[in-house]
Amino acid sequence: MTTPTDNIGKASVWLASGTVVSRLLGFLKIMVLAQTIGSVGVGTNAFALANSLPNNVYLIIAGGVLNAILVPHIVRAAKGFDGGASYINKLVTLAIVVLGATTAIAVVLTPVIVTIYSAASSEAGTDGAGLALAIALGYWCMPQILFYGLYTVLGEILNARRMFGPFTWAPILNNVIGILGLILFTVMFGADPNGDATVADWTPDRIAVLGGSTTLGVIAQAAILLVFWKRAGLKFKLDFKWKGVGLRSAGRASVWAFGIMIAAQLTLIVTTNVAYITYDTKLPSLFISTTAWLIFALPHSIITVSITTAHFTRMSEHATAKDFPAVRKDFSEIVRSVCLLITLTMFGMVVLAMPLSKLFVKEDSQLVGMTLVLIANMIWLVFFTIVFVAQRTFYALGDTRTPFFFFLFQYALQAILSVGVGMFVPHEYLVVGLAIAQGVSTLATMPIALGLLRKRIPGGLDGKRVTRTLLQYFFAGAVAAVVGYFVTNLLGGNTPGAFGTANKVTAIIVMSAVGVVMSAIYFAILHFMRSSELKEFAAPIMRRLGR
Numbered sequence: 001m002t003t004p005t006d007n008i009g010k011a012s013v014w015l016a017s018g019t020v021v022s023r024l025l026g027f028l029k030i031m032v033l034a035q036t037i038g039s040v041g042v043g044t045n046a047f048a049l050a051n052s053l054p055n056n057v058y059l060i061i062a063g064g065v066l067n068a069i070l071v072p073h074i075v076r077a078a079k080g081f082d083g084g085a086s087y088i089n090k091l092v093t094l095a096i097v098v099l100g101a102t103t104a105i106a107v108v109l110t111p112v113i114v115t116i117y118s119a120a121s122s123e124a125g126t127d128g129a130g131l132a133l134a135i136a137l138g139y140w141c142m143p144q145i146l147f148y149g150l151y152t153v154l155g156e157i158l159n160a161r162r163m164f165g166p167f168t169w170a171p172i173l174n175n176v177i178g179i180l181g182l183i184l185f186t187v188m189f190g191a192d193p194n195g196d197a198t199v200a201d202w203t204p205d206r207i208a209v210l211g212g213s214t215t216l217g218v219i220a221q222a223a224i225l226l227v228f229w230k231r232a233g234l235k236f237k238l239d240f241k242w243k244g245v246g247l248r249s250a251g252r253a254s255v256w257a258f259g260i261m262i263a264a265q266l267t268l269i270v271t272t273n274v275a276y277i278t279y280d281t282k283l284p285s286l287f288i289s290t291t292a293w294l295i296f297a298l299p300h301s302i303i304t305v306s307i308t309t310a311h312f313t314r315m316s317e318h319a320t321a322k323d324f325p326a327v328r329k330d331f332s333e334i335v336r337s338v339c340l341l342i343t344l345t346m347f348g349m350v351v352l353a354m355p356l357s358k359l360f361v362k363e364d365s366q367l368v369g370m371t372l373v374l375i376a377n378m379i380w381l382v383f384f385t386i387v388f389v390a391q392r393t394f395y396a397l398g399d400t401r402t403p404f405f406f407f408l409f410q411y412a413l414q415a416i417l418s419v420g421v422g423m424f425v426p427h428e429y430l431v432v433g434l435a436i437a438q439g440v441s442t443l444a445t446m447p448i449a450l451g452l453l454r455k456r457i458p459g460g461l462d463g464k465r466v467t468r469t470l471l472q473y474f475f476a477g478a479v480a481a482v483v484g485y486f487v488t489n490l491l492g493g494n495t496p497g498a499f500g501t502a503n504k505v506t507a508i509i510v511m512s513a514v515g516v517v518m519s520a521i522y523f524a525i526l527h528f529m530r531s532s533e534l535k536e537f538a539a540p541i542m543r544r545l546g547r
Helices: 004-037 042-077 085-108 110-117 119-123 129-141 144-160 165-189 204-228 247-278 286-320 324-351 353-358 364-378 381-396 401-424 427-456 463-490 504-528 532-546
Strands: none
Touching (some): 042 085, 042 144, 042 286, 085 110, 110 129, 110 247, 129 204, 144 204, 165 204, 247 401, 247 427, 286 427, 324 353, 324 364, 353 364, 353 504, 364 427, 463 504, 504 532
């Protein structure tokens, strides 16, 4: 007999599988991008800035709002006579209107938006040519706002109806189109892996191919989700009758989530400006920072988001029924399940930071900088995960107000630390300092978020069990990391130009070997410590092997 837990486990695996494929293609796209236009230089950083802005603007306007309110409110609306279909049509219609208007305004204001996010470059005495290039690319990238928004709306509606796969697998199409666009760029204009091209070399046709193919991928990512609506029992039609269907309560919930996004983007403006100080040099800058963050986000997306998303609908149902013991159990189960793999990943990626960085950069000077930035990001991964799960638990409870206050603290602290980095840290370590600033602010926020959540759920958070489990994970991970470090050294993975960093193939060989060793040690220690979480994780695998 299939249990709800089995269904969530299958959903988590399905989500994780799609995320793995999507992220691997995403990293392949980054590697192709670095080979096409380089990992440092004015063109690379101009594109990194322009391509990040649609996401930033979208997050300010709607990103956090949609993530905060969609699933809980659709779960509640599903109890209506039509299963929530009318509510969904009105919600999607409203999203199209708001996102469409936002996109149009953002396109018009592209020069202003780019200038805000790169103001520090002019302070550093640059000639403004890189800014003009970023603006030109920005015009091609800004339409992504509408389609990022539609992708989120359509995907979260499918998630709320327990159809998890399309939302996770759709980005694969985006990455495939992006890679094809880069190949077309190389065929038409040639490759520039060292980033030597000047602003004058970036002609309008180059800008159109790079920016246009990137935006086309995002359009396809959103459009493909419409194919799955019939399977979910949905039929969309525009509905502008927004009054009297409960959107007001969703609006109230969205105000605080909107505030979180505003605080996040104000902080991002600060950090982007600091990173962009060195945009026209060969020092680590915005592209290196963005790539390291994407690597950091890989395990978060594959493990944390997949497991949490699969649990979120059930947690929202428990919260709607005010079944707080079940919500507490959901929180504890998510944290313990996620951190089993996240802890191993954190230690593994710190140990293997240099071979991993070799996949994305070419020169040894860039390799060292990328390695330091990646380590500075990765050492905070578990704390970032716990804060994320706490946030989603608040959202399941219908509380977006409390997360606003602890995130306001986090982003204010990060902004202050980032300004300090820009003022006092040497330019070659700017992006390293920014990663540390983000990590420290996340670590400081974690006990605040958990303390507030403990007050919100009668009976607490199953804290003793969670703490004991995390200590087991950290002990096993630390032992595995020590052994992994010596094996990496032995294979030349910690020295630029040695076997482990000679090229991408040898880097993958070293990562594979060390990964197997560290995983074996980590799971063996947890087995001898009789970890119940490991038994639950291994049970379905052992059943399949038994068959």
